[in-house]
Structure formats: C-alpha cells, structure tokens
Amino acid sequence: MVNPLIRKLENFTRLSGQDKHLLSEFLHEGIRHLGPREDIIREGERPQSVNLVLSGWACRYKYLEDGRRQIIAFLVPGDLCDNNFFLLRQMDHSIGALTPISIAQIPRHRIEEVSLHHPRVAQALSWEALTSMAIQREWTVSLGQRDAQERLAHLLCELYLRLRAVGLTDGTSCELPLRQAELADALGLSTVHVNRTLQELRASQLIMLKGKTLTIPDLNALRSVAQFTPTYLHLEHEGRHLDANE
Amino acid sequence: MVNPLIRKLENFTRLSGQDKHLLSEFLHEGIRHLGPREDIIREGERPQSVNLVLSGWACRYKYLEDGRRQIIAFLVPGDLCDNNFFLLRQMDHSIGALTPISIAQIPRHRIEEVSLHHPRVAQALSWEALTSMAIQREWTVSLGQRDAQERLAHLLCELYLRLRAVGLTDGTSCELPLRQAELADALGLSTVHVNRTLQELRASQLIMLKGKTLTIPDLNALRSVAQFTPTYLHLEHEGRHLDANE
DNA sequence: CGCCCTGTTGAGTTTTATCAATATTGGTGG
DNA sequence: CCACCAATATTGATAAAACTCAACAGGGCG
Numbered sequence: 001m002v003n004p005l006i007r008k009l010e011n012f013t014r015l016s017g018q019d020k021h022l023l024s025e026f027l028h029e030g031i032r033h034l035g036p037r038e039d040i041i042r043e044g045e046r047p048q049s050v051n052l053v054l055s056g057w058a059c060r061y062k063y064l065e066d067g068r069r070q071i072i073a074f075l076v077p078g079d080l081c082d083n084n085f086f087l088l089r090q091m092d093h094s095i096g097a098l099t100p101i102s103i104a105q106i107p108r109h110r111i112e113e114v115s116l117h118h119p120r121v122a123q124a125l126s127w128e129a130l131t132s133m134a135i136q137r138e139w140t141v142s143l144g145q146r147d148a149q150e151r152l153a154h155l156l157c158e159l160y161l162r163l164r165a166v167g168l169t170d171g172t173s174c175e176l177p178l179r180q181a182e183l184a185d186a187l188g189l190s191t192v193h194v195n196r197t198l199q200e201l202r203a204s205q206l207i208m209l210k211g212k213t214l215t216i217p218d219l220n221a222l223r224s225v226a227q228f229t230p231t232y233l234h235l236e237h238e239g240r241h242l243d244a245n246e
Numbered sequence: 247m248v249n250p251l252i253r254k255l256e257n258f259t260r261l262s263g264q265d266k267h268l269l270s271e272f273l274h275e276g277i278r279h280l281g282p283r284e285d286i287i288r289e290g291e292r293p294q295s296v297n298l299v300l301s302g303w304a305c306r307y308k309y310l311e312d313g314r315r316q317i318i319a320f321l322v323p324g325d326l327c328d329n330n331f332f333l334l335r336q337m338d339h340s341i342g343a344l345t346p347i348s349i350a351q352i353p354r355h356r357i358e359e360v361s362l363h364h365p366r367v368a369q370a371l372s373w374e375a376l377t378s379m380a381i382q383r384e385w386t387v388s389l390g391q392r393d394a395q396e397r398l399a400h401l402l403c404e405l406y407l408r409l410r411a412v413g414l415t416d417g418t419s420c421e422l423p424l425r426q427a428e429l430a431d432a433l434g435l436s437t438v439h440v441n442r443t444l445q446e447l448r449a450s451q452l453i454m455l456k457g458k459t460l461t462i463p464d465l466n467a468l469r470s471v472a473q474f475t476p477t478y479l480h481l482e483h484e485g486r487h488l489d490a491n492e
Numbered sequence: 493c494g495c496c497c498t499g500t501t502g503a504g505t506t507t508t509a510t511c512a513a514t515a516t517t518g519g520t521g522g
Numbered sequence: 523c524c525a526c527c528a529a530t531a532t533t534g535a536t537a538a539a540a541c542t543c544a545a546c547a548g549g550g551c552g
Contacts, residue, residue: 144433
C-alpha cells in the first residue's frame with residue numbers, strides 16, 4: 001500500500017527519496033485494523049504514539065454530559081490523528097472509526113527524530129498540522145454563520161477536495177461513507193433536517209448520491225452555494241521553495 | 247512589563263531562568279500598539295513573524311462574501327497569534343484588535359532557534375499550540391450542540407479561566423471588554439439574542455456585568471449551566487515531568 | 493447640550509428541532 | 523433466490539429556538 005501521508009505532504013512540497021523512505025518507515029511499527037464504531041483512542045487516555053489513517057474514515061468526536069454528540073473533524077487517509085498530542089496528559093476528545101479502517105501507529109520517537117534531523121519533513125508535518133487547524137477554524141465559521149444548505153454544501157466541497165488531494169476521487173465522484181446521522185452530528189443539525197437538506201441539493205442537481213458514492217457534477221456551482229473558498233486547505237504547493245531538487 | 251507568555255507557559259511546565267530569559271528576548275525586536283478595530287494581520291497576507299499579545303484583546307475573524315462575520319477565536323495576553331504560520335503562503339483569516347493592544351513581533355528565526363536548541367521551551371510552545379487547537383475544537387462543540395444560554399455561559403467560563411491562567415482575574419471578576427455584537431459574532435447568534443441571553447444569565451444570578459467587568463459569583467453554577475469541563479484547557483501543569491529543577 | 497454608539501424592547505417571521513410513523517435498503521441465513 | 527431483519531432514510535405535523543426589523547433608551551464624550 002502506498003503511504004497516503006506522502007501523497008498528502010506532496011501537496012505542500014516535493015520530497016526527496018530519502019524523505020519518502022523516512023515517511024514510509026512510519027508504517028513499520030504496527031498497523032491496526034478496526035471496524036466501524038470502534039474507538040482508536042478515547043477521551044481521558046494518554047496518547048503515546050501518533051496515529052496515521054491509511055485507509056477508511058474516522059472522526060474526532062465529543063459527547064456532552066447529556067448525550068449530545070458533536071463530530072469535531074473527519075479523518076481520511078493521509079490524516080494524522082494526533083500529532084504531538086503525547087505532550088498532553090490526556091485526550092480531551094475521542095477518535096473513532098466510521099468505516100473499517102487501518103491505521104499506522106507511529107512511535108513518538110520517530111516523530112521526534114524527524115523533527116530533529118529532517119527539517120523539510122518536519123516542516124511538511126507542521127504544514128499538515130496547520131491545515132488541520134485551518135479546517136477546524138473553517139468548521140467554526142460554518143457552524144456559526146452558514147445555514148443548513150450552505151453548511152452541508154461546504155462540507156461536501158471540503159471532503160471532495162481533501163480526498164482529491166490524496167488521489168481518492170474518480171472524476172467528479174468520491175466515496176462518502178457517512179450515514180445521515182453522522183453528517184447531522186458534524187453539522188450541528190438534526191438527522192431529519194440533514195435528510196431534507198440533502199434532498200434540496202439533489203433536487204437542484206448540485207449533488208448526486210447513490211449508495212456511498214457522492215458525485216458533484218459542477219463543483220463551482222456547489223462552491224458558490226456554500227460560499228466555499230478553498231484557500232484554507234493550503235493545497236497549492238505552498239512549500240515549493242523547500243522542494244527537494246532531485 | 248512581565249511577559250505574559252512566560253506566565254502562561256508555566257501552567258504547563260516550570261521554566262529555568264535561562265528559558266525565561268530566552269522568552270523575554272522575544273519582546274526585544276519591536277512592539278506594536280494598535281487601537282480597536284485595527285488589524286494585526288489580514289487575510290491574504292503572508293505572515294513573516296509571530297505575534298504575541300502582551301496586553302489587550304484581539305480576535306481571529308473571517309468574513310463570508312456576503313458580509314456575515316464569524317469570530318473564530320479570542321486572543322488575550324499571553325496568546326501567540328500565529329505560531330508557525332510563516333510556513334503558509336497566505337493567511338486564511340484576519341486578526342484584529344478589539345481593544346487598545348500591544349503585541350510583540352517575534353521574528354521567525356527566534357522561534358526556529360528555540361525549537362532547535364531549547365527543547366523544553368519548544369515543548370512548551372507546542373503545548374500552547376495544542377491548547378489553542380483544543381479551544382478551537384471546543385468552540386466547534388459549542389456551536390454545533392449548545393443552545394444560546396449554554397454557549398454564552400461556556401464562553402464566559404472559558405475566558406475567565408484563560409485570564410486566570412495569566413493572572414488577569416481579580417477574585418471572581420475579570421475584564422470582558424467585548425460589545426454584545428462581538429459576542430454575537432463569536433457565538434453565531436444575533437445581537438438581539440445575545441442581549442436577551444445575557445439578561446437570563448443575570449436574572450439567574452449566574453453572572454454580573456457592569457461596564458466591562460464580568461463577575462461570576464459561583465463558577466460551578468455557571469459551569470453546570472454550560473456543561474463546561476475545563477480539561478480541554480490543559481492547564482493542570484501537564485508537563486511537570488519536564489520541569490526545570492533549579 | 494447633543495450626538496453617536498451600544499444596549500434594550502416588542503412584534504412577527506423563519507429556520508430548525510422534535511416526535512412519530514412509514515418506507516427503503518443492504519445484508520443474512522435458509 | 524427469497525424472506526426477513528435491522529439499520530437507515532423519508533415523510534408529515536407541530537413546537538421551539540433564534541432571527542429580523544424597527545423603535546427607543548442610556549451613557550459617555552467632544
């Protein structure tokens with residue numbers, strides 16, 4: 001299996017063969033396979049390593065005391081679950097699998113070794129962390145300002161582009177292995193309302209959704225409904241000045 | 247002026263005299279003073295240094311094309327505005343002053359020097375970044391799941407504790423130099439609704455608010471209204487194993 | 493004194509949630 | 523291949539939360 005982290009980081013900067021070798025060694029310490037609704041790590045636990053999603057989808061989530069749940073982030077292949085979290089004494093949220101998933105556990109010392117001795121890779125990993133923060137900020141904007149239709153359209157644009165960045169789209173289509181209840185928990189809406197909003201988007205020909213496959217026939221149309229601007233994903237090879245020259 | 251960043255980082259780990267000296271040198275390159283509604287850095291600009299809030303309040307914010315605004319984060323003394331952002335080609339949001347504010351511009355090379363040669367300080371700065379991410383995640387939870395009263399109560403708890411962590415509370419009181427319109431933009435509510443919700447909290451004796459001074463007579467009561475759990479602020483000296491032993 | 497900014501109030505509307513029932517789907521064993 | 527089951531999706535009706543608009547009040551400051 002190709003390491004999707006490499007693919008993802010190459011949206012930032014070109015990596016040398018040695019860099020890639022280093023990153024592919026991340027996979028050698030142990031790969032876990034989990035089924036849907038199994039937790040990768042749970043609130044309160046102390047993280048000891050860094051988890052990298054190799055295949056499948058996961059999410060960060062948090063329950064309130066009274067049972068309401070918010071999905072805080074979706075994690076797709078190439079995403080690091082918890083870079084640097086080992087500095088904290090305990091997780092303040094949980095991460096759970098949404099589909100069958102395989103994840104690599106990267107030992108802390110490997111990360112630290114990279115940041116000490118391989119500045120280009122370290123910067124690429126920092127870029128990864130910065131973009132995941134940017135995504136979190138954009139979710140704040142969506143939840144605070146966008147209405148149901150904009151919010152849903154925005155999320156679908158984001159997921160499509162993130163999947164495209166790791167080669168997981170097929171033309172105008174990608175997988176969307178989420179139940180409506182999960183979309184609802186991520187968007188801060190009820191499942192009923194998500195259902196109706198999806199129907200609106202379908203009726204306007206903005207999306208097609210059969211089974212677990214999402215098709216966006218006209219990305220610009222969907223972007224404009226969502227007021228989606230892709231800048232925050234920082235996918236435009238922003239670290240090109242660091243490119244490996246081999 | 248004492249460097250509030252030092253005070254903040256000491257919630258994580260104890261710093262040596264040398265560490266503190268290093269951090270206080272952050273202030274020597276240039277301090278900017280801005281008035282309310284002036285921007286510290288604007289969306290689209292390329293960040294070249296790291297800004298540290300010394301006094302006053304600021305916020306991250308983002309406008310949608312149609313003029314709606316979301317405040318993404320509040321920044322109080324001791325907060326770093328944009329650690330590592332110089333890796334990105336452009337800011338995906340703006341940062342603006344809310345009150346008269348003074349900020350230190352820390353040159354990129356100082357940050358990089360620290361992360362290379364001073365691991366304890368570097369880890370403390372990583373902790374700072376991790377907690378600001380955790381705060382962002384908690385805002386996602388608030389905006390997605392909490393209703394107006396819970397959301398407002400939660401924000402007030404958070405701000406009170408963050409100010410206390412840098413010594414800016416006075417018993418059960420702290421400053422809250424925000425207009426209702428700004429609270430509204432942060433909470434994803436209308437100003438009218440913020441106004442009414444504030445009145446509810448006042449009527450229940452959960453808060454007192456005169457002028458720019460907030461008093462929380464019974465923090466536990468307010469916490470329980472908000473379903474606020476302070477874990478995500480990671481203020482409990484979590485890096486004590488790294489303590490300087492002098 | 494008067495002005496502007498901020499806060500407050502009331503009335504009516506829109507968006508979204510809730511509840512409960514029904515339909516559809518995908519997977520499983522016979 | 524079919525019948526069945528559970529999980530998921532869909533629908534309708536009603537209620538709650540929050541928004542909008544518009545007017546008015548209060549306070550600080552030149």
